[in-house]
Amino acid sequence: MHQDYIQPNEWSIIEEGFDPHRVKSSESLFSIGNGAMGQRANFEETYTGETFQGSYIAGVYYPDKTRVGWWKNGYPEYFAKVLNAPNWIGIDVKINGEVLDLHTSEVIHFRRELNMKEGWYKRNFTARLANGVDVKVEAIRMLSLQYDEVGAIRYSIMPVNTSADIQMTPYIDAGITNEDSNWDDTFWEVLETNTTMNSGSITTKTMKTDFHVCTGMYSTCTLGAEEKQCTASEQINRDNYIGLTYGLTVDQGKTCTVEKYAGYTVSLNHQKSAVTEASKKALFEASQLGFDQLIKTQAETWASIWNMADITITGDVKAQQGIRFNIFQLNQTYSGKDTRLNIGPKGFTGEKYGGSTYWDTEAYCLPFYMVTKNPEVARNLLTYRYHQLDKAIANAKKLGFTNGAALYPMVTMNGEECHNEWEITFEEIHRNGAMIFAIYNYVRYTGDYSYIPEKGLEVMIAVARFWHQRATFSEEKNKYVILGVTGPNEYENNINNNYYTNYLAKWCIEYCIEQIHKVKASYLTAYTRIWDTTKLTEEECIAWQKVASAMYFPYSEKYQVYLQQDGFLDKELTKVSELPDDQLPINQHWSWDRILRSPYIKQADVLQGIYMFEDRFTQKEIEKHFDFYEPLTVHESSLSPCVHSIIASKLDRIAEAYTFYVRTSRLDLDDYNKEVEEGCHITSMAGTWMSIVEGFAGMRITNDTLSFTPRIPEQWGEYSFKVNFRERILKISVVPDGVTIVLEKGQALAIQINGVLQTIEKSEVNYV
Template identity: 55%
Template structure:
């Protein structure tokens, strides 16, 4: 755990420059707008340890799968969101001495991310190797008002000299991914152009042939007057275009560079027109200027915060944590394009390839259901429906048939692209998460028509997979599920993972209910669906019902707890408190063999199922399982703490709930797992929102009604959150004086507050 960022309600603040923390800060201070994003790399040249990263949504490369021993069914490639062409570069040198913070004496360094407005600010004084000293103040944002525009205001002041400064402003597509095989570069030049004051590079990805046009244009001012540059040298080389020139500077006088960028993708523009359209977008941005662009951008953020802010009084660390998580989620996914989804690192890094995981359905969907208009969460589901044919192909590759669908563990286009056998072939619970998301969306929105429009086809495909994946055990006289990996990836290739078995049988049961509902309300549409998927209704539903009735669930009668898998009790049952501090995190200190043989749990597994289906279990059952499993859980998955917060809150374990809330809320800010330098944990950030709303607020939907059962953490004076629910907006505030609920918009609504009906009007 690191604690170097200052606590502030609305800002992330770093004071003083420590090169050893730079990559962590590059992740934490990242900015984006749903279409593109940028790590907090420096504009000027930096020769120190850095992970340079610019990213464009939907643009990826199918890197060849590398494994030691090929197995049938392996995906051919591992998809990666690419480090895209860089638009931020502003290099400075004085008499041949470069402004490079790895080689200069750096003083008064401060980096601030204003989450209210999505503005990244950095300031410092640097003494070059020859003693000349500069003060710099840079401001940068990716426009939320126009997802293809970025802007920089870069001001510098010579503190002890006058003379000439050499500037280089450019676009660079000659970039590389950190995890590329053999340091391969994934971009090829299509075209480039440069003229005084501007430059553009169009690059295409190998194999996938996405085109990205990155253009920049700049203006320089001193004391509000435009500086005319007499001579600009055009610098062009492969995948690079820019301007190099000198300007006169005076000691104590500030010079400001305004640099504007347009970043366009062939996902949204014809390839043959993309350069011209990039220049058009760029000229429009330039004409508006930095201040007007920022004002438009800030107004979007103002509206976003009105929708999704959570306020906490009396605990600045907790307040900063929740807002940081909401900020990153909001700038990563806007819901405007159903082709896009949410990568585990968003626009903050390259780990996990930037692809879509089950995290979206299990963790992110509830956040967007509660904070955005309905179409946003609906688009997340439509994304999976569009990939149903690929999910069926994925299942066919593994030997399944007759329309069985296995959604990928990792994907860009619906095709599986994850290359670890214990994940690709065995972590099949992801199928259940997608089925549950359909149920969760309909339960929350009341949009039962979604089943007829899209959902039923997906449910049938997933249920066919489960029906073929189980087998009958004559020994147990039950259906069993062999060779799987549950959410707890510290156990691989186990039999009868309780969570997987449970969500499989739930899916089979829910699909039968969905069939009945669509038949009743959309008879003709059902006939079309049944014909398209070739549903043998009586035969298939009878099989599903038999599996539901006869599924095996491992259970320990002595402790009266569900067992994570068949042989869990063969392990030495230790507690996390028995571990030495130097052994943590296990995944960085222990061998994989040792981890697999231990009882230690990476993330909620049995408890994941109890969280999703809590109404199926008594409070005593939840308590016994929580008390058994949580002490063995190391929470080395970012997805783990929030589930435990919600269950601990339900059980009245206030101290444990608060402890784990801080862990999820400040996971990246404090670098709990020693991996923030690879990027922030974007999808798990939705779990922070759930920790407050579903955990402390006790929010759930039951029989079409919102229920709240809130409590107040001892460390807080009050907290409040806002919920969008079925075309209404409800504000909930909890304090030591009690709970207040307010209907801010929409028709009157009855809610249930601490088991009592309350009419809001």
């Protein structure tokens, strides 16, 4: 059973009615962010029930000491994690001396809404406190995209059945901890606290990493429709807490309102000595604009984003809601403005995975940002890895690799490996291939080859060196093999010759050699610089090619499929459909020993390779592999259903593709994996977008030409989306009997529709 309390709505996420068992799930689903910071949808007022407090700042992390029972050489010394930052959303409320707390009050009415069209989060409720006072509350909150160091809250209270003395205390609390702390370390040191009549700040620094952060607030309090100004009656200034208390008597039916402007200024963007002054300046400017203007600007900024990124679907409200939720969260998480930042699998919605960067960015997220934004955004994601090349080389060196071989980390904040599990850290080396595939994907889509001579080729060479050294020549097979790995299917550890890993190794080497020849022919200055920097030799390239040409791939003549790894057919190939429902998900019911001996696949593995390199397989080969592996896949990774959806569309199995699409698009909204309270699956949300654009619409680059093979689920009347392709903006609309393409910007373009080459002229509508 999946959860089903989110109301279907095209533009909003809505929860009606209060259920304390849903609080942590909703804190994830209603999270907000602006690329620079984000926060879970915790209540502003006191809540003593079960809750998961979370506020996060992009790029600010702590190296928590790795906790393992048995240390191994080469093991990462720390697990980097995004920090739960000082909490600035809090507004304590007392009514006639009684604390407003929905856990101890009778909740008469409760509704919350995340408005994705305009970018704000609102809560309305009526509650009866233990002292018999009924109050109506409306709280609306936003994190500004335009002014990304600032958020704002408007919190209004109306006593319903009597006049009441109301105390409202907006505060900042720096005495916070991470739920995922390994050793209960203190992550923050408070340097300074300040309060004035209507403002205050706490300046902190992180232990070890020495990020300086000022968390500031500016508040106003008004009474009644005439908005009579109230002043704070008390300033609270403790070691790690500041507050401003407004006390006032409010007549029955009248409203008192606190507006709170707050946020973070960080030493990533300011001198350490200047973060406090920078906070004052940012908050003063925000307060001068006022809450209404901030909300208006927010709506305008989101309108601009939606104009390019939106996917519209008619006839299927839940599908429409799902894709917009995914697009909204992706844009809240990463803006593309800063090459120092990347996309954590949970974004700003939780602490799981440490908020770090995984291979998800290159394999899943890059296409979304590349197609819906300017090419510079995708280039910035590639540059992030280029800047960390030295550390990728250092990571490989720790494991015994030489000569500038690079192993990009499975998990990182700054380029150093910081993953906690050996079977991932040492063995899931396929992530190296995703780095190169992302460069290839960027170049083939944007046509911007310049990235390769400028930055990309150095990364390719270092990765090719790794694959060359990681392969072993097997005299038994007379082939090169790659031993002791974990593929994308993490339900198999320490296996030999994972097909996907071996294929990527071969492809990376061959692609690198091809680009060396291209750069030598056309970018001689860059070639000379790279040749000198890397100390590459012709003999080394020949040795690489020898490995690539003789790479081993396990294959079954019986099933006519490449095998996920050596020995895969030794397993009992019982289909997932034959498992009892009460055994699923297996990762919550089975021991790890049992999982490792089973045939069950956590996420697309062989099929991941077929998705990435489908032009190297015939339609019949794709079908055979899909029919063999899909029935064994439990989809207990968020990254899995989208790949299966895209391949099902390729095979013209639209009903099956639709089922996978619904699963990936509503993975969090319907809590398929029963874990949404830990945070949303941000990186897999890009896969939802891919399921439509690359899946149903069949977008590909074929012979350097943009092509589409559009299909449509029977549940939909029409769907449409835009792509930014080589300085053109195209709008594609698909209906059951055809496709319409409009060139909204740029020069005429030849594209391929259902295998037929057509020229799309400016402002011309083309029916196919």
